[in-house]
Amino acid sequence: MSKPSFVYVTYIRSSADKVWAALTSPEYTAKTWFGIHHETDWKAGAPWRLVLPDGRVTDSGEIVEIDKPRRLVLKWRNEFKAELKAEGWSRCTIEIEPVTGDAVKLTVTHRLEGEGTKFIGAVSGGWPHILSNVKSLLETGELVLKEKVS
Amino acid sequence: MSKPTFVYVTYIASTPEKVFKALTDTDATAKYWFGNAVTSDWKVGSPVTFYREGALIVSGKVLEHDAPRRLSYTFLSHHEPHNGAERPSRVVLELEQQRDQVKLTVTHDDFDQDSKVFVSISNGWPLVLSSLKSYLETNRVLYAPWYEDKAKQEA
Numbered sequence: 001m002s003k004p005s006f007v008y009v010t011y012i013r014s015s016a017d018k019v020w021a022a023l024t025s026p027e028y029t030a031k032t033w034f035g036i037h038h039e040t041d042w043k044a045g046a047p048w049r050l051v052l053p054d055g056r057v058t059d060s061g062e063i064v065e066i067d068k069p070r071r072l073v074l075k076w077r078n079e080f081k082a083e084l085k086a087e088g089w090s091r092c093t094i095e096i097e098p099v100t101g102d103a104v105k106l107t108v109t110h111r112l113e114g115e116g117t118k119f120i121g122a123v124s125g126g127w128p129h130i131l132s133n134v135k136s137l138l139e140t141g142e143l144v145l146k147e148k149v150s
Numbered sequence: 151m152s153k154p155t156f157v158y159v160t161y162i163a164s165t166p167e168k169v170f171k172a173l174t175d176t177d178a179t180a181k182y183w184f185g186n187a188v189t190s191d192w193k194v195g196s197p198v199t200f201y202r203e204g205a206l207i208v209s210g211k212v213l214e215h216d217a218p219r220r221l222s223y224t225f226l227s228h229h230e231p232h233n234g235a236e237r238p239s240r241v242v243l244e245l246e247q248q249r250d251q252v253k254l255t256v257t258h259d260d261f262d263q264d265s266k267v268f269v270s271i272s273n274g275w276p277l278v279l280s281s282l283k284s285y286l287e288t289n290r291v292l293y294a295p296w297y298e299d300k301a302k303q304e305a
Contacts, residue, residue, distance in 0.1 A: 008158075008276075009276035009277075010160075010276060010280050011276065011277055011280035011281070011292050012280070013284060013288075013290070013292060101292070103292050128158075128159040128160060128161065129161060132160055132161035132162070132283070133161075135280065135283060135284075136163060136283075136287060139284060139287065139288050140163075140287050140288055142163065
């Protein structure tokens, strides 16, 4: 039986460097990720956290692999909701590949290491919002969703 | 063991009417769907066809049509290497207006457990829906690598 997982692929007319920046740099994630920013020094083995503008930590873990601007693997646990935290560690892999033409293929794979459905359910709702925003911001300069809609 | 189901959600800065038209219009689909042009009168029970360069790629029939909220049709792939060998699967397109955006959910299911078409459509939908989003937001489409290679050969 495979582990609970979520996979999302999107194609973006942009460069790998810009897609990497849109997913990691605070000036972009403040827009695309509903105000959140990463707190890490972006080295393998380094602690990693997602932090809201008011300082609350939503998720934490560590950088497992980093190969800018191609591949980022995060060990990831939710810290915000008890029922999500209870499902334990997940692993998130972000891959950026140039495809022919002027677009890149962005693949986000998020897999729970244990059992449960709530955490994968939550990220399955969140990633399409964030990645739709990244694509719109890079292609049009505008966000598709300026604030989170449930 | 559950049967294979493909689900994809994308958010598009557009209106449900424009997204629905893009999903059902022959000329629009030819542009963003890499040359695959859909034709149907979209009445329940009517045929749906996708042709590319004169070749039948997909055929089906309309199951539900509730513009601009919901559209469903059966999906029989005639494309290589499937050649119509599997039984038809089902596509459901749901559009929901959220402020000035549209949440588009594509659910493609009713496959047999070992379906090869399922593998193909799981690769195909993200590219088609990325291209649709670009088409509606920027009026430019994306290129599938195989489609671009062919276009270069013909140029």
